[in-house]
Amino acid sequence: MHDTADTICAPSTPPGRSGIAVVRLCGPGTLPILQKVCARKAAAMPLAPRRATLCPLVRPVGGVGGDATSGETPGAFLDEALVTFFPASRSYTGEDIAEFSLHGNPVIVAALLETLCGLGARLAAPGEFTMRAFLGGRMDLAEAEAVHDIIAARTLYQAQVAARQRGGALARELRPVKDGLVEAVADLESAVEFAEEDLPTASRQATLDLLDGICRKINGHIDSFRRGRVVREGFSLALVGAPNAGKSSLFNALLGRERSIVTDMPGTTRDLVSEEAAIGGVPVRLEDTAGLRDQEGAGDDAERLGMERSRQAAIDADAVLLVVDAGRAPTAADRGLRDRLDALGVALGVVAFNKSDLPPCMTEEGKRRLAGAWRHLDVSAKTGAGVEGLRETILGQVMGGAGAGADGPLVTNLRHRQALERAQGHIRRGCEALAQGLSEEFALMDLRKALDALGEITGETGTEDLLDQIFSKFCVGK
8 A cells, every 4th residue: 555645646537638637636745736836926816725726837947846036936838727726624535635627638747747746746556546535534435436336337327326335325224234233242242241140031032133133134235236236247148049030130129220230041140249238227248149050060160150159158148038030930949949048057038039020920828838937028129119128128137126227225346245245144153152052252253253344345444455456446546
């Protein structure tokens, strides 16, 4: 971990040319450096806190100070920028911060950073501004991680979920759990303190009931990770089916634009075609695969290689969409393909009976038998009928039966889920010790470990290595 007593600087906007670039300066040397870089008379042009001020930026003569007698800071002109000074009491990190909004020319940005470093600052490490905000008590660790998620969001919905986490939603949800654990620890410590009086059986049972309720709450948060992971990371969906079932047409319909080549000739798609989209605000990687024939050795070498890649895509994907041509009678090949997906270990899937705009050739009972345990519905890639319902069905299956709108408090971070699982394990071991009539001290040891595990989520407990690991994933300047 870097020295937090240093003054740091970094660009907060992406590299490259743009209309504007923002450079941040943070730390105890912010104001003295600011006074040397801004070519202005302090009395005539005061730098009001939290107010943008137009200032010429210069490189001070000799790389250090200016002419103290004149009140001016002479030197090479760098740029004219809007400078905003945030005093420590009301800044992002809890330290003095200055932000320079200047022309987005990489040469100018580099010159300003060189000047700031020459006056005593150093370049910030990735995530160092947010780490200082955490260490300064401006946010807990879960909120700090949500800052990264907001920046990395690929859809507005992802950004909204991350913003709720940034607002402390997870800490608020965990507060009753922690309070209950503290209450249980206090009761058991009282029993140990007054061991000669013995803890009544009813009190021990009441503690067990309290801990059981806490475990159920933690389990609810753990279960929410299935949806939270999908919201945070997105998912992949492989479209598979027999040749000419309409996979490419349905791929284009889900994508909302023409991406895959569509013809009436079976086997048009010979290789994987992948594209990013969003369903219900959740990113999804759609994969259009080559048609799978019932006979493994059928077709030429290119088609056989395409079919092998289709099978691998079905195995690797988070979910599979089996496209069946409902405009003809079901065949043994259709049923064999469905069985083959089960044999490949594909557990999460939806069956789309395509071409519903044509006269039906399959009965509802036949569709149910072919779909088996998978959800199924009728769609028409040609007219768009049922496509929106298909999107909702796919998302509901991936998110465990709940749509994107049923978010509530979500655990979106694997680190948080693992900490919750450790806490739950310690609580259960503590309950076992109490149920077996062992001394309260055995249970207390596990309950304190459970509190430590929960504290890792918000940063109340943890290690320096953990902080370095988390913040190293951030971009520089945040």
